[in-house]
Amino acid sequence: MDALIVNPPTLSDLERIGLAGRMSYFEFERQTAGAEGFLSFPGEHLGLLALASSCRAAGLAVAPINGQVANHRSLDETWQAMVAAAPGGPAAVGFSGPCQVLAENLTLAYRVRARWPDTRIVMGHDFATLNFERLLQDYDCLDAVVVGEGERAFPLIVEAAKAGRSLDGIAGVAARNANGRAQLAKAAAPPLDLDELPWVARDHLPLVLAAGMSAGVYSARGCPYRCSFCTTGQAAARLGKHGSHRLRAIDNVVDEIERLVVDYAIPHLTIVDDLFVTSHPESRERATMFAERLRQRSLNVPFMIDARVDSIDAATFSALRQAGLHRVFVGVETGSDAQLAFYHKRYGRTGRDNGFVRRQMRVLADLGIEIVPGIITYHPETEPNELASTLGAIDASGYRGTFQFMNRLFVHPGTSLWQDYRRRGLLIDEWPVPRWTFRTDRAAALEREILEAAAAGLGFDAVRTIFERGVHAWLADQQAVPDLRAAPT
DSSP, rough: OOEEEEEEEOOOOHTTTTTTTTSSSHHHHHHHHHHHHHHHOBOOOOHHHHHHHHHHHTTTTTTEEEEETTTTTHHHHHHHHHHHHHHHHOSSEEEEGGGGGGHHHHHHHHHHHHOOOTTTEEEEHHHHHTTTHHHHHHTTTOEEEEOOOTHHHHHHHHHHHHHHHTTTTTTEEEOOOOTTTEEEEEEEOOOOOOOGSSOOOOTTTHHHHHHOEEEEEOOOEEOOOOOOTHHHHHEEEEEETSEEEEEHHHHHHHHHHHHHHHHHOOOOEEEOOSSSSSSHHHHHHHHHHHHHHHHTTOOOEEEEEEEEGOOOOOOHHHHHHTEEEEEEEEEOOOOOOOHHHHHTOGGGGGGOOHHHHEEEEEEHHHHOOOEEEEEEEBBBBBHHHHHHHHHHHHHHTTTTGGGGOBBBBOOTSHHHHHHHHHHHOOEOOSSSOOEOOOOHHHHHHHHHHHHHHHHHTTOOHHHHHHHHHHHHHHHHHHSOOOGGGOOOO
């Protein structure tokens, strides 16, 4: 075996809620989301499987190990799968995942180093891309980090490892120089032509379908926007103006979907682009063309996409609905224009209010499309007027999920939001999984009351009432307190 590529199981979240060893992360997600909600969850790690395809196209033997899909409840299970796949030791091992699984990845990496000391150990992902210097500085088990896309770089790493050559100079790869400092290869890795890449391998799709999850396909990479909390756009920005958001040809995408329908009889498809359609006319034309191609081939597969509030228009989404679109994740985030501007959500700067959100959501509802809103309820500086506006946005979405009253802003290391919060001292832990606390006791009390209500099994209406009552009481108390800064002297 030339290489292993590994996605570890997420264990830290389960440990925090007392479920470690009792169930896997996907088993927990199915329990909380329900079978219908779980149906659109894309269980495959398409990045990992894209690397598998590229390695195989280069004549390399590679085994993708996905501890999530395999429902591993411990790292021992993942390690056993790695040893079974490469008993003699691989030339290289690649690890992938966000900051939430860095501890799991490092534990496995140190096991690799102990058992196979000559194996090259590499990490990749948006998290690794944004933090490659710190990863190489702090963790001696890592030999290199792939910065950006890996389909070209990782096969070259494996070939170099097999031949015993240095990894220095491989475009898009960071390694330690002679002084032990992280150094990115001088040759910049040019953006990949997505239509020239082989389709992703489908090693894990049977397991995903058996678990009741969705097949996934990507039609684009990167994002044209730079939301301050999101790793996708900020990692993609490293590829420059012409590489930060690239699109596959529609026929190429539909050909791959047809193969999934014919070969695997997929009951559902999730398009995993962070943003499938924008408000730009060319993007809407592309989405309409996609819908037409699906109908022409009579593929008849229900699918889900992600969109922004300002992406939605009746004509485009009517065409998508006729082609099988039934669920849309919409990044609403908050009802506060000021907070939207802070998040760099551009439509928040136009003065559009919850009436705009409500009208946009109504377009989807009238078409019979289910809306799953992305809501960021709390952040360190949460104030009641913002929560009142966010309640309006929740109501405007029409989605009756109690999680909308519980979502904390997650601060990904390396993002501009993380840098801002760290500079202002808002993080109580800044690495690898940042944590923050509220600046006001009232926000903490409200969150605690909502969490207790949800834990008691209260439904949407009851939780909403508690949230609304708490926000209004907080607002009333603020108005009752005189502003001493404005008092005469």
